[in-house]
Every structure is written in structure tokens, then in C-alpha cells.
Amino acid sequence: MPELPDVEVFRRYLGxxxxxxxxxxxxxxxxxxxxxxxxxxxxxxxxGRSIQQTDRHGKYLLAGVKANEWLVLHFGMTGFLKYFKxxxxxxEYTQMLISFKNxxxxxxxxxxxxxQIFLIDSKKTLIExxxxxxxxxxxxxxxQAFKEALFRSRxxxxxxxxxxxxxxxIGNIYSDEILFQAxxxxxxxxxxxDRDQRGRLFRALKRVLRKAIEVQADPQRLPSxxxxxxxxxxxxxxxxxxxxxxxxxxxRSGYYCPRCQSR
DNA sequence: ACATTGACCTGAGAGC
DNA sequence: TGCTCTCAGGTCAATG
Numbered sequence: 001m002p003e004l005p006d007v008e009v010f011r012r013y014l015g016x017x018x019x020x021x022x023x024x025x026x027x028x029x030x031x032x033x034x035x036x037x038x039x040x041x042x043x044x045x046x047x048g049r050s051i052q053q054t055d056r057h058g059k060y061l062l063a064g065v066k067a068n069e070w071l072v073l074h075f076g077m078t079g080f081l082k083y084f085k086x087x088x089x090x091x092e093y094t095q096m097l098i099s100f101k102n103x104x105x106x107x108x109x110x111x112x113x114x115x116q117i118f119l120i121d122s123k124k125t126l127i128e129x130x131x132x133x134x135x136x137x138x139x140x141x142x143x144q145a146f147k148e149a150l151f152r153s154r155x156x157x158x159x160x161x162x163x164x165x166x167x168x169x170i171g172n173i174y175s176d177e178i179l180f181q182a183x184x185x186x187x188x189x190x191x192x193x194d195r196d197q198r199g200r201l202f203r204a205l206k207r208v209l210r211k212a213i214e215v216q217a218d219p220q221r222l223p224s225x226x227x228x229x230x231x232x233x234x235x236x237x238x239x240x241x242x243x244x245x246x247x248x249x250x251x252r253s254g255y256y257c258p259r260c261q262s263r
Numbered sequence: 264a265c266a267t268t269g270a271c272c273t274g275a276g277a278g279c
Numbered sequence: 280t281g282c283t284c285t286c287a288g289g290t291c292a293a294t295g
Contacts, residue, residue, distance in 0.1 A: 006288085032271095032272085059289075074290080075289075076272090076288095076290075077272095077287065077288055077289040077290095078288085079289085110272095112271095112272050112273055112274075112289085113272050114273090114290075115290095116289090116290080152265090154266085159267080163266095172287090250267055250268080251268055251269080
């Protein structure tokens with residue numbers, strides 16, 4: 001679930017719910033998710049404060065609690081946020097619970113515990129420490145920047161799109177969609193892509209991610225012309241009606257249309 | 264230095 | 280029904 005569009009939806013959700021609410025208590029269920037800090041440290045840094053602003057870089061969500069102090073949330077494969085009032089409405093698999101003075105709670109939910117929670121002084125530091133590439137929806141990430149990002153990569157295009165060090169935000173699902181719309185084979189070698197293909201890829205990337213955010217990252221609300229709802233070998237390509245194929249690329253499973261995305 | 268693979272967790276769904 | 284097996288959108292460390 002949580003690729004860039006999902007995390008952006010979480011960010012907006014946070015901004016329309018918990019923003020400016022005074023934090024009363026913080027509880028951590030799974031210490032495994034805390035990176036480089038204890039529950040006690042986290043609590044002492046959050047208690048009495050409030051989330052004053054939100055930000056995002058790639059798949060990382062930032063919640064600013066004071067000058068030079070941000071709570072960073074990463075959602076792994078299964079994480080999400082839930083803001084609720086009634087105590088007995090606490091979601092199953094809640095790993096961290098922030099309770100506010102107004103009686104509401106913010107649950108960080110992650111059934112698979114693959115996420116990360118930590119504190120950082122700035123977005124810049126986060127980018128440096130995680131060695132993240134540019135956020136793909138940042139205004140500065142234009143065609144020129146995209147081409148520069150591709151320049152030092154010689155692997156397969158699907159892996160390159162998913163590399164957070166090369167560019168931040170794209171995961172397995174959306175990489176398939178972007179490649180489908182650009183009509184490029186997932187295993188195509190980056191250094192063999194011509195100028196036209198790179199242009200198509202860049203435009204598809206921006207278009208797909210913006211559209212996904214527009215529909216609240218709900219796959220069911222994406223156009224039926226998208227591959228996303230046809231990710232199954234039993235499904236047919238929405239464009240040519242040919243069979244969708246499943247392949248393995250760098251250990252991840254990918255779906256594509258062999259006819260529309262020839263090598 | 265780079266690309267790829269396995270490990271990390273645990274639930275859901277498929278197959279028997 | 281219940282058991283076992285495989286797979287899952289994430290990153291990270293180890294390997295080639």
C-alpha cells in the first residue's frame with residue numbers, strides 16, 4: 001500500500017485531524033519499529049507538544065513538533081494512520097498510539113511491523129541519512145532531473161524506478177503502472193532507453209502519481225484503463241485485451257502486458 | 264560502486 | 280474444517 005500517493009494521502013489526513021492538538025500521552029506496542037530511540041525518549045519529546053506542520057519526502061511522512069524536531073513515520077508494506085475518539089475503536093495491530101488532550105487518538109497501525117518511527121532535526125538530515133534521491137513529485141524533479149537520475153543506472157528500469165536512492169516515492173505497484181502507461185518492458189535496460197522512451201516514462205510517472213493522489217490512492221477509483229486493477233495472470237490488458245503476464249524482477253513480482261510493452 | 268538477493272515480520276488466501 | 284505453504288505494495292544488510 002504505502003507508496004508515495006498513499007503517504008501523501010496519510011499526510012493530508014494527519015493535517016486535517018491531529019494538527020495543532022496537544023499530545024497528552026504516547027504508547028508504543030512494538031519497540032522494533034523505533035529506530036535509534038527508546039519509547040521513553042519518544043514520549044518525552046512529544047508529550048505536551050503538538051504537530052504544527054506536516055511534510056513528506058518519497059514514502060516518508062514528517063510531522064513537525066517544534067523547530068528542528070520532526071517525528072518521522074515510515075509505513076513499510078502494511079502501515080496506515082487512524083484518528084479516532086472512542087477508546088474501544090482502537091484498530092487491531094496498532095503499534096503506536098498518540099493520545100491528545102481533546103480526547104482523540106492517533107493510531108499508527110502496521111500488521112507486519114515493517115515500518116519505522118524515529119525523530120529527526122530536518123528533512124535535509126532525513127534525506128542524507130537515508131540517502132534518498134529527489135522526491136519524484138517535487139517541482140524541481142523535472143525531465144532534466146529525471147534524466148540525470150537515470151544517468152548513473154545501468155540495471156533494469158523497474159528496479160531503477162523503485163530505487164529510493166535514485167528517486168524517492170515509487171514502489172512495486174506504481175512502477176508497474178508507470179511502465180505500462182509508458183509502454184516499456186519492466187526488464188528493459190536503462191542505458192538502452194532512447195530519448196523518446198525517457199520522455200514517455202517521465203510524463204507517465206507524474207501523471208500516474210498525481211492521479212493516484214487525486215483519488216485518495218484508492219485503486220478502485222483509478223480509471224479502468226489503468227493496469228493496476230488487472231494485476232493478475234488471469235486478467236486482460238485494458239488496452240489490447242491480451243493476457244497480462246507476471247514476471248520476477250530483482251526479487252519482486254511485476255505485472256505487464258507483453259504485447260503493449262515489448263522489449 | 265553497483266545490482267541483486269535474502270532476511271526481517273505476520274496475516275491472508277490458496278490448496279490439500 | 281484445519282493444516283501447510285506461498286505470497287505481500289516496505290527497507291536493509293550481505294553477496295556477487
